[in-house]
Amino acid sequence: MNLAIVILFDTAMVILAAYYWDRLIAEDEAYGRRWFIEWIIKGIFLPAVVWILLNIGHRPVMPALVPMLPPANPGWFGQICFALAYLVAQTVPALYAIGSFWAPLTLVWIVIAVCCREGVSTHFKNGCYVWGGLFIVFLVLLGFARCLPAAGFCALAWIVPVAHYLQLAKPIVPVPMYASAIAKIKFGKYREAERAIISELEKCETDFDGWLMLAALYARQFHDLPEAERAIYDLCKDPAATPSQVTIALNLLADWQLQLAGDPTAARRALDGIIARLPGTHMAHMAGLRKAQLPADAAELKARQQPKTIQLRHVDNELGQVPSPEQIDRAAALALVSECTEKLKRDPNDVEVREQLARTLADQLDELDLAMEQLNLMIEMPEQSRLKIAEWLALMASWEMDRRGNQAAARDLLLRIVKEFADTPHAFSAQRRLSLLDAEQRVARIHAPAAKSPGTKTA
Numbered sequence: 001m002n003l004a005i006v007i008l009f010d011t012a013m014v015i016l017a018a019y020y021w022d023r024l025i026a027e028d029e030a031y032g033r034r035w036f037i038e039w040i041i042k043g044i045f046l047p048a049v050v051w052i053l054l055n056i057g058h059r060p061v062m063p064a065l066v067p068m069l070p071p072a073n074p075g076w077f078g079q080i081c082f083a084l085a086y087l088v089a090q091t092v093p094a095l096y097a098i099g100s101f102w103a104p105l106t107l108v109w110i111v112i113a114v115c116c117r118e119g120v121s122t123h124f125k126n127g128c129y130v131w132g133g134l135f136i137v138f139l140v141l142l143g144f145a146r147c148l149p150a151a152g153f154c155a156l157a158w159i160v161p162v163a164h165y166l167q168l169a170k171p172i173v174p175v176p177m178y179a180s181a182i183a184k185i186k187f188g189k190y191r192e193a194e195r196a197i198i199s200e201l202e203k204c205e206t207d208f209d210g211w212l213m214l215a216a217l218y219a220r221q222f223h224d225l226p227e228a229e230r231a232i233y234d235l236c237k238d239p240a241a242t243p244s245q246v247t248i249a250l251n252l253l254a255d256w257q258l259q260l261a262g263d264p265t266a267a268r269r270a271l272d273g274i275i276a277r278l279p280g281t282h283m284a285h286m287a288g289l290r291k292a293q294l295p296a297d298a299a300e301l302k303a304r305q306q307p308k309t310i311q312l313r314h315v316d317n318e319l320g321q322v323p324s325p326e327q328i329d330r331a332a333a334l335a336l337v338s339e340c341t342e343k344l345k346r347d348p349n350d351v352e353v354r355e356q357l358a359r360t361l362a363d364q365l366d367e368l369d370l371a372m373e374q375l376n377l378m379i380e381m382p383e384q385s386r387l388k389i390a391e392w393l394a395l396m397a398s399w400e401m402d403r404r405g406n407q408a409a410a411r412d413l414l415l416r417i418v419k420e421f422a423d424t425p426h427a428f429s430a431q432r433r434l435s436l437l438d439a440e441q442r443v444a445r446i447h448a449p450a451a452k453s454p455g456t457k458t459a
Helices: 003-024 033-054 076-115 122-144 148-168 179-186 190-201 208-221 225-237 243-259 264-277 282-292 298-305 315-319 330-346 351-363 368-380 386-403 407-420 425-446
Strands: none
Touching: 003 033, 003 076, 003 148, 033 076, 076 148, 179 190, 179 208, 190 208, 208 225, 208 243, 225 243, 225 264, 243 264, 243 282, 264 282, 264 298, 330 351, 351 368, 351 386, 368 386, 386 407, 386 425, 407 425
16 A cells, blocks of 8 residues: 555544544533644554554564565665665554544544533434444454454444534524514613513523623613622623623723713723733723723712803904903912813823813913913824814914014914915914014004104204
8 A cells, every 4th residue: 555645544534533623622621722632643643653663673572564575685775775665564554554543533532522511412322322332233243254454444434424413413502682672672661671681691691792781771771780780790700701892891881880870980990890801901901091081080070071161263363362261360270270280190182171271371370381381282292183283373373472472483383374284274364464463564664753863953
């Protein structure tokens, strides 16, 4: 028998066993990839190596399976060719026998491992016993007929249909259907919806969508946040829950704590659960960023939820005609500055708070240098819109012109708006303001009082 054919035959046996291993028991920790590789090594490679070592040379312990006579007076090349031919002649039958018996033995082991699990019907097990008894009788007949080399093929022909039927007969996990529960929720029948969800979860106790829907029902419809929180944490403890599912569930719990309970501390605790369960991941990083943006307490959350008054102004107001701000006492202004500073410590990229800080410093405390420093920081932040940058430059120009009377600095800022942000409405207003400044300077030069000469006398 050709050595290449035998190697292909053994390879086909390994592929066949790997197919049913992957379909039936690969997900079992006791029969993982490492176990299968070790099984191949111990079942094929190790016996082949032992056989080759025992059959190299003529030894009384293990006589040659295929006797060969060396050629008369061989040269060194003839000796090498004879040694290789002798090795192949002794190895080919062994590899055939190993492969033909290893594959059915592996499939029998896999079938037994699957039958030891729960979920395999008694009918199938009884069928395996009947088939096994028939096979034993057939092996006895083969022994009497002295056809033992074909026993491996017969065993393979018996066990492959069994393994294939076992793959098809694996218990099907029922898929929960929540259409009825969703319809009941829309019609306001929340108790009936709860019972419908629970009945579906009885079919599949680890279904993520069902538990999340049940938790949402407790939180939003029954206003029972402790029960919803308990359901979320039980869901996250499930070993089958994926990192993305844990992140979705805990973020949703944080939303409920903020929206329904107004409790930033509980929301922060839910986000800490993501960081603790998934350290070093992108999801933990995003949870940390969201945690940094949460209000410090319930009072701050309530203040954020209050509707904000936005003062609408014409673009020209940013270029020298800023309406007078509502004046507050210095103590209130300092308190507002302190509050904005604390918020910026938690989230330095909060543009709205930083702009409020700059306007308070300039309008209420007359700290123009500090206010412009804040505006410059916002201008240098990445991903800021061109419209906002042009607005901040126009505000700085108005401060330079109205508060300091520094027309040169104001002109430089206006020119920057015109050159770098020509597609914004602030550029049009800046150009018009520059034209007015030039006209004012010309008029001032024309109407400047002439210097009196020394000999001039008044009438």
